[in-house]
Amino acid sequence: MSRLPEYLRALHALADAGHETVSSEGLASAVGVNSAKLRKDLSHLGSYGTxxxxYDVALLIDQIESVLGLTQCRAVALVGVGNLGHALAGYDGFASRGFQIAALLDADPSRVGEEIHGLVVRHVDELPRVVAEESISIGVIATPAPAAQAVADQLVAVGVTSILNFAPCVLSVPDGVDVRKVDLAIELQILSFHEHRKASLIALPATGGSALTALPGGLATPDTQEAIGT
Amino acid sequence: MSRLPEYLRALHALADAGHETVSSEGLASAVGVNSAKLRKDLSHLGSYGTxxxxYDVALLIDQIESVLGLTQCRAVALVGVGNLGHALAGYDGFASRGFQIAALLDADPSRVGEEIHGLVVRHVDELPRVVAEESISIGVIATPAPAAQAVADQLVAVGVTSILNFAPCVLSVPDGVDVRKVDLAIELQILSFHEHRKASLIALPATGGSALTALPGGLATPDTQEAIGT
DNA sequence: CGCGATTTGTGCACCTCTTCACAAGCGCCT
DNA sequence: AGGCGCTTGTGAAGAGGTGCACAAATCGCG
Structure with missing residues (x-):
């Protein structure tokens, strides 16, 4: 499940705070989910609660990390050292959670050779050698959209089967390759939608707004962490 | 729906390519979704297909932008000008899609006054004045996790009701405030999970792996763009 | 040793989202 | 004008996720 990483983060926080055990209720409220859902999630990976x-915090952390394959430090290659790539290269949230940025690559020759946070930028054509040398298991694409597909193809060609794509475009990859997409502008647009809707509802409380603003049903956007009580 | 922004992006691409109309099939395959789903999504905002x-590309773009509230350029305030915040401040994907980063703020006095991409960093305590002056409608939090909740409280206090949170923590906000979360490490962990699973399945093809690696059912992670045919 | 408080694990009902399949509508060609 | 092919819009079926409510299990205390 995609919620396991969130549980893991909350568990680490609890461990740092000195807790040895957590109830499903406590962990659930820390993550912001239903306790029954959390128990069901945890039961899927073998019951480890008493x-x-x-739940034993340390044991549960070990179990989740094992399931997520975080027992080994995974090496990621970052392609595209522009604005965003630069920041990702220096983002300490990766290293602290078991991911090591092992290589920086870019297609722009003027960027090759630049040193960023202790790593030298190499040319994207060196990808095959880099992947082999550093045993890369995940590729991160932070290039402009027009270049993303070509980079993805190169990554797939050298055996990378997991790609995190920051470019605002859809990648087509063969079966067996996982692509996750993070589009920062889309997140803002979703917020804009909610903002627009709230404004319309206030302006037209009686009629409920036009057919456009008052979408039927729940206009539910998944992953929205909204209004966690207490 | 949270898919509307993706449709919008694909439509812009089609418009740039000179297309005047699109079939649901064509647009669906460009976005990577089922055509029936797309039609149902579009029908929810009033039938605009023939x-x-x-569908008329230009008309559909207008409609979606109207629903998303993108007819006006929205001003966002970015709090936290560290590694990530720095990159976000310079990310041109925002401006090109109707979002203007109108203010940069930070709690670190040594950063206040710094000029980044044409904007001067102001102290986070100036938030009330900044929000009023720039008519901020969305707040972006790019601070370290421990500071995020305090910043969120400040944003809510000055009337911001939409927050995009990059800090790896859960924010608690009152009802009526929308929070969307982007956790880069979580995305990597989800990929790591898939990677780990694939490795286990290959290593133990007969048994299907241990109970830990072979989660029952679909181990489905939403938002996973996987293996788009053709 | 037994009992009560507490918490996990889970069957069941519900509800949303997805997908198929098909009728209705539109334009074009004859 | 009429028919034909193509596309939309939508009803219905299916799948999957969610949450409630409760039985089973464990610990601590008298």
Whole structure:
């Protein structure tokens, strides 16, 4: 499940705070989900809770990390050292959670050779050698949209089967390759939608707004962390 | 729906390519979704397609932008000008899609006054004045996790009701405030999970792997753009 | 040793989202 | 004008996720 990483983060916070055990209720409220859902999620990876007590924090961390394949430090290659790539290269949230940016690559010759946060930018054509040398398991694409597909093809060609794509475009990849997409502008647009809707509802409280602003049903956007009580 | 922004991006690409109309099939395959789903999505905002022909690209763009509230350029305030914030400030993907980063703020006095991409960093305590002056409608949090909740509280206090949170933590906000979260490490962990699973399945093809690696059912992670045929 | 409080694990109902399949509508060609 | 092919819009079926409510299990205390 995609919620496991969130549980893991909350568990690390709890461990740092000195807790040895957590109840499903406590962990659920820390993550902002239903406790039954959390229990069901955890039960899917083999019951590791003690009834009447809760879950052993350290044990659960080990289990989740094992499931997520975080027992080994994974090496990622970052392609595209522009604005965003530059920041990602220096983002310490990766290293602290078991990911090591092992290589920086770019297609722009003027950027090759530049040193960023202790790593030298290499040309994207060196990808095959880099992937082999550093045993890359994940590729991150932070190039402009027009270049993303070509980079993805290169990554796939050298055996990378997991890609995190920051470019605002859809990548087509063969079966067996996982692509996750992060589009920062889309997130803003979703917020804009909600903002627009709220404004319309206030302006037209009786009629409920036009057919455009008052979409039927729940206009639910997944992943929206909204209004967590207490 | 959270898919509307993706449709919008594909439509812009089609418009740039000179297309005047699109069939649901064509647009669906460009975005990577089922055509029936796309039609149902579009029908929710009032039918704007012509049977036998398809959808008018320009008209559909207008409609979606109207629904998303993108007719006006929205001003966003970015709090936290560290590694990530720096990159976001310079990310041109925002401006090109109707979002203007109107203010940069930070709690670190040594950063206040710094000029980044034409904007001067102001202290986060000036938030009330900044929000009023620039008519901010969205706040972006790019601070370290420990500072995020305080910043969120400040944003809410000055009337911001839409927050995009890059800090790896759960924010608690009152009802009526929308929070969207982007956690880059979580995305990598999800990829790591898939990678780990693929490796296990290959290593243990007969048994299907341990109970840990072979989660029951679909181990489906939403938002995963996987293996788009053709 | 037994009992009560507490918490996990889970069956069941519900609800949303997805997908198929098809009728209705539109334009074009004859 | 009429028919034909193509595309939209939508009803219905299916799948999957969610949350409630409760039985089973464990610990601590008298």
């Amino acid at each position: 009834r009447g007590v809760g | 049977r036998g022909v398809g």
